[in-house]
Amino acid sequence: MTRTDHLYIHVPFCKTICAYCDFCHVVYREETAERWLKRLEEDFAEIKDEGYSTVYIGGGTPSSLNIRQLRELLDIVRPFSRKTEEYTIEINPESIDEEKVLLLKEYGINRVSIGLQSSDERLLKLMNRHHSFEDVRKTVELLRKHGLINISLDVLYSLPSQTMDDLKKTVKDVLELDVPHVSLYSLTIEKGTIFDRLGYQPLDEETEADMYEYIGKELTDKGYIHYEIANFAKEGFQSRHNLGYWNYDDYRGMSCGAVGKIHHKRYTMTSDLKDYLEKKDIMEVEDIATREEAFENIMMSLRTIYGLDLKLFKERYGIDFTDEYKDAIEKNKDHLLIKDDHCICKDGEILNTILIDFIKE
Amino acid sequence: MNDKIRNFSIIAHIDHGKSTLADRILELTDTVSKREMVNSQILDSLDLEQERGITIKLNVVQIKYKAKDGEEYTFHLIDTPGHVDFSYEVSRSLAACDGAILVVDASQGIEAQTLANTYLALDNDLEILPVINKIDLPSADIERTKKEIEDVIGLDCSEAPCISAKSGENVEDVLEGIVKHLPCPKGNADDPLRALVFDSYYDSYRGVVVFICIKDGSVKVGDHIRMLHSGTEYEVTELGVKTPNEVKRERLEAGEVGYLCASIKSIKDVFIGDTITSVERPCREALPGYRKMNPMVYCGMYPTDNNKYNDLRDALEKLQLNDSSLTFEAESSKALGFGFRLGFLGLLHMEVVQERLEREYGLNLIATAPSVVYKVTLTDKTEVYIDNPSMMPDNTLIDHIEEPYVRASIMVPNEFIGPVMELSQNKRGIYKDMVYLDDNRNQLIYEMPLSEIIFEYFDKLKSVSRGYASLDYELIGYRQSSLVKMDILLNGEVIDALSIIVHKDFAYDRGHKITVKLKELLPKQQFEIPVQAAIGNKVIARTNIKSLRKDVLAKCYGGDVSRKKKLLEKQKEGKKRMKAVGSVEIPQEAFMAVLALDDDKN
Numbered sequence: 001m002t003r004t005d006h007l008y009i010h011v012p013f014c015k016t017i018c019a020y021c022d023f024c025h026v027v028y029r030e031e032t033a034e035r036w037l038k039r040l041e042e043d044f045a046e047i048k049d050e051g052y053s054t055v056y057i058g059g060g061t062p063s064s065l066n067i068r069q070l071r072e073l074l075d076i077v078r079p080f081s082r083k084t085e086e087y088t089i090e091i092n093p094e095s096i097d098e099e100k101v102l103l104l105k106e107y108g109i110n111r112v113s114i115g116l117q118s119s120d121e122r123l124l125k126l127m128n129r130h131h132s133f134e135d136v137r138k139t140v141e142l143l144r145k146h147g148l149i150n151i152s153l154d155v156l157y158s159l160p161s162q163t164m165d166d167l168k169k170t171v172k173d174v175l176e177l178d179v180p181h182v183s184l185y186s187l188t189i190e191k192g193t194i195f196d197r198l199g200y201q202p203l204d205e206e207t208e209a210d211m212y213e214y215i216g217k218e219l220t221d222k223g224y225i226h227y228e229i230a231n232f233a234k235e236g237f238q239s240r241h242n243l244g245y246w247n248y249d250d251y252r253g254m255s256c257g258a259v260g261k262i263h264h265k266r267y268t269m270t271s272d273l274k275d276y277l278e279k280k281d282i283m284e285v286e287d288i289a290t291r292e293e294a295f296e297n298i299m300m301s302l303r304t305i306y307g308l309d310l311k312l313f314k315e316r317y318g319i320d321f322t323d324e325y326k327d328a329i330e331k332n333k334d335h336l337l338i339k340d341d342h343c344i345c346k347d348g349e350i351l352n353t354i355l356i357d358f359i360k361e
Numbered sequence: 362m363n364d365k366i367r368n369f370s371i372i373a374h375i376d377h378g379k380s381t382l383a384d385r386i387l388e389l390t391d392t393v394s395k396r397e398m399v400n401s402q403i404l405d406s407l408d409l410e411q412e413r414g415i416t417i418k419l420n421v422v423q424i425k426y427k428a429k430d431g432e433e434y435t436f437h438l439i440d441t442p443g444h445v446d447f448s449y450e451v452s453r454s455l456a457a458c459d460g461a462i463l464v465v466d467a468s469q470g471i472e473a474q475t476l477a478n479t480y481l482a483l484d485n486d487l488e489i490l491p492v493i494n495k496i497d498l499p500s501a502d503i504e505r506t507k508k509e510i511e512d513v514i515g516l517d518c519s520e521a522p523c524i525s526a527k528s529g530e531n532v533e534d535v536l537e538g539i540v541k542h543l544p545c546p547k548g549n550a551d552d553p554l555r556a557l558v559f560d561s562y563y564d565s566y567r568g569v570v571v572f573i574c575i576k577d578g579s580v581k582v583g584d585h586i587r588m589l590h591s592g593t594e595y596e597v598t599e600l601g602v603k604t605p606n607e608v609k610r611e612r613l614e615a616g617e618v619g620y621l622c623a624s625i626k627s628i629k630d631v632f633i634g635d636t637i638t639s640v641e642r643p644c645r646e647a648l649p650g651y652r653k654m655n656p657m658v659y660c661g662m663y664p665t666d667n668n669k670y671n672d673l674r675d676a677l678e679k680l681q682l683n684d685s686s687l688t689f690e691a692e693s694s695k696a697l698g699f700g701f702r703l704g705f706l707g708l709l710h711m712e713v714v715q716e717r718l719e720r721e722y723g724l725n726l727i728a729t730a731p732s733v734v735y736k737v738t739l740t741d742k743t744e745v746y747i748d749n750p751s752m753m754p755d756n757t758l759i760d761h762i763e764e765p766y767v768r769a770s771i772m773v774p775n776e777f778i779g780p781v782m783e784l785s786q787n788k789r790g791i792y793k794d795m796v797y798l799d800d801n802r803n804q805l806i807y808e809m810p811l812s813e814i815i816f817e818y819f820d821k822l823k824s825v826s827r828g829y830a831s832l833d834y835e836l837i838g839y840r841q842s843s844l845v846k847m848d849i850l851l852n853g854e855v856i857d858a859l860s861i862i863v864h865k866d867f868a869y870d871r872g873h874k875i876t877v878k879l880k881e882l883l884p885k886q887q888f889e890i891p892v893q894a895a896i897g898n899k900v901i902a903r904t905n906i907k908s909l910r911k912d913v914l915a916k917c918y919g920g921d922v923s924r925k926k927k928l929l930e931k932q933k934e935g936k937k938r939m940k941a942v943g944s945v946e947i948p949q950e951a952f953m954a955v956l957a958l959d960d961d962k963n
Contacts, residue, residue, distance in 0.1 A: 186911075205885075205910070205911065206907070206910070208911060209910035209911040212910075212911050213910075245922075259921075259922070259923075261922075266922075266923060268923070286923075292926075295926070296922050296923075296926060299922070299925065299926060299929070300922065349910065349911040349912070350887065350909055350910070350911065350912050351912070352912040352929060352932065353887070353909060353912050355929055356929055356932055356933050356936060359929060359930060359933045
């Protein structure tokens with residue numbers, strides 16, 4: 001169980017920059033991407049792990065690489081993806097074509113996550129997204145044509161100026177595509193993003209809560225399992241990679257902007273591409289104290305409907321959950337369910353408030 | 362009689378450059394080296410004083426100055442606080458002096474506290490040397506400032522030094538002026554000992570350290586002394602002067618200002634203003650002491666964590682050792698548990714005490730809204746004093762209520778007279794007089810309830826006059842008013858710590874504002890909370906805080922675990938500053954909210 005089972009690779013390039021994004025990103029340039037691939041190859045040369053059960057290539061926009069570079073990237077990862085059960089890549093509709101899809105298939109990628117964000121043209125424009133809902137529909141068809149059926153859509157809601165009707169339309173469009181997995185995130189306006197710099201305000205809490213409730217009801221009505229606060233899947237299509245995070249397994253993160261956690265240490269890679277390329281202060285390593293890690297585990301695991309595995313918790317940290325957090329559990333007894341050696345949060349929408357009681361002084 | 366000694370204070374309106382001048386004097390006379398000056402404003406030794414640029418506790422320093430006449434003089438500079446809250450301490454330090462330097466900012470002219478402090482100095486029969494400061498500012502108007510001082514205060518300014526304390530320009534003239542214009546102490550070293558106690562602090566090794574000014578006679582280590590007021594007797598164990606470091610001396614004599622230790626166990630045994638004399642050769646008559654000033658403003662202070670009650674008591678006891686004007690007694694609140702009722706000289710004093718408790722003693726505190734002391738006459742004609750609104754007797758038992766009134770003096774340029782008068786009227790002020798100081802400046806006199814001054818009058822005064830108006834006030838006694846107690850209910854429960862006393866005519870308006878403000882300040886909880894304002898059983902205003910529906914920033918990419926955790930930890934920190942009252946968590950600011958309502962979103 002100390003085996004590191006999950007691998008994340010961050011591709012920092014994008015054709016254009018989305019207004020909400022604060023992940024590590026730079027505008028794609030061919031030469032920079034070349035240099036980045038060389039650097040990544042060096043880093044991978046040092047890894048001795050046997051292989052990972054899940055691999056996730058995220059970004060940024062991995063599909064913004066050209067076909068040759070994409071092949072090079074997949075070649076670099078190949079030694080580690082042989083036994084992988086779930087191999088995901090993130091793509092955007094404007095940078096994918098049939099040739100690239102065939103390449104993904106060739107290298108064993110079996111799950112594709114598409115950035116949709118909204119089906120409303122006005123809101124897409126506001127977010128500085130350069131595709132339409134039609135483009136997404138075509139991408140889904142293209143993937144299915146080549147047998148890539150495990151498709152996930154990323155959607156954002158609670159966008160500046162978004163109305164409930166706007167959201168209903170997007171949800172309806174999403175349901176029509178009938179993909180097996182949808183992630184619906186409520187927008188947070190992060191410091192330094194375009195939204196932040198332009199002074200956009202988030203929607204009021206009441207509307208956001210209305211939207212959250214609407215989404216939950218619509219998708220579960222259509223047979224999706226609301227298996228994590230922001231994630232919905234048809235049975236069997238839950239993201240194993242993400243379940244790894246929520247189970248708080250160890251995971252390795254590669255390239256700038258990535259984070260990993262291995263053997264009670266957290267590795268945070270610089271989010272400055274230039275530093276990464278020049279090997280300057282590329283990594284911050286932090287020891288995670290047992291109690292801290294235990295809390296982080298609770299924080300992650302209570303997000304899913306499967307909850308916190310109390311036996312595993314005891315095994316990992318030597319801490320008896322019901323004993324150690326007696327007061328916090330009692331205080332939140334209306335929101336928590338403890339049965340079959342698991343602790344489950346019934347009201348994920350107020351998880352923050354509940355978690356605060358689990359923080360030790 | 363020692364004609365080579367000068368004992369003086371520097372008096373000024375806040376920010377007119379008092380501490381800067383003191384620093385320059387210390388530097389110019391090599392009392393403190395330039396290097397030590399780096400930590401500027403030596404006399405302000407409390408952290409808070411340096412941070413806020415105000416002087417709270419007075420301090421004394423001995424300075425040697427070689428004058429142009431070739432003689433060496435000994436100066437004792439006794440620092441005074443500049444804020445209106447601390448006028449009691451000002452009068453204490455002035456009583457130890459023979460003269461005072463009046464610093465006036467050449468770009469501002471005379472302000473309310475310039476006048477108030479000058480009158481205090483005149484009351485103490487001090488010679489005053491006017492000094493025009495900040496002459497390097499482009500807006501400085503030296504002639505006009507001189508004329509104002511001559512016209513308004515009646516001080517001759519023909520020889521007033523015109524200086525820049527900041528750059529040091531002409532500060533030498535101040536030193537010469539002290540020698541030339543301020544008198545030397547009048548006492549006689551051969552007479553029986555008479556020393557004025559003007560300050561004290563507690564030192565865990567030496568007991569109480571008493572600051573004294575020897576008016577007559579002399580005292581040496583080993584002498585037996587008597588405190589005339591308390592009648593207690595001690596043997597002197599240590600004497601010294603401050604330069605500003607303590608320098609031990611075997612003997613102090615008439616005219617000198619220094620400190621004395623005599624194994625005095627408790628600060629309560631020392632009365633500020635008391636006279637010290639010799640047991641063997643007592644003086645005939647005590648020096649004129651001064652009246653102890655009573656606290657004007659009270660508030661409750663409670664630890665957010667009930668287990669910290671004893672820590673708070675210990676901290677208050679320690680703080681009181683150095684601040685005899687602070688009073689406290691235990692009280693309890695249904696909402697807040699066990700805490701203390703504290704009495705202060707004013708609002709700044711209250712803020713300073715709260716900050717020191719939190720910062721120096723690491724306590725998390727809830728302070729209730731400040732209150733004045735009401736004089737309540739019951740129907741059976743007995744009188745009670747109420748300093749805590751929640752203790753106000755039931756309306757049916759009250760015959761009438763009186764509240765403290767002050768005479769407020771406001772200095773204001775012509776263009777702001779209108780807004781200042783309107784503000785004062787709205788604060789139940791009664792117009793008394795307007796004095797023209799010069800062609801642009803006026804002194805407005807109002808009588809108004811002290812409680813209204815507490816309700817943001819000072820801040821509002823600054824804002825309606827764009828900072829140009831200044832305020833000073835003095836208590837003038839109690840007057841009957843039409844007052845009622847207003848309770849605030851959260852979730853149907855009276856929160857006693859939120860009760861306030863309001864004027865009947867303002868009750869509806871204030872009740873409405875408080876409920877709206879609390880709705881903004883209280884975090885949403887897991888259930889809906891009605892917020893009500895009530896007089897007796899009658900609810901006069903109501904808002905609802907809707908229940909919390911969603912709080913998760915649902916975005917959670919694997920990597921942001923640590924960021925998310927930090928966010929939660931920050932929220933947890935914020936919660937520490939909240940008080941759980943029944944099932945409702947109330948943030949610290951909410952208890953002050955009943956005060957800060959007058960902003961009207963302007």
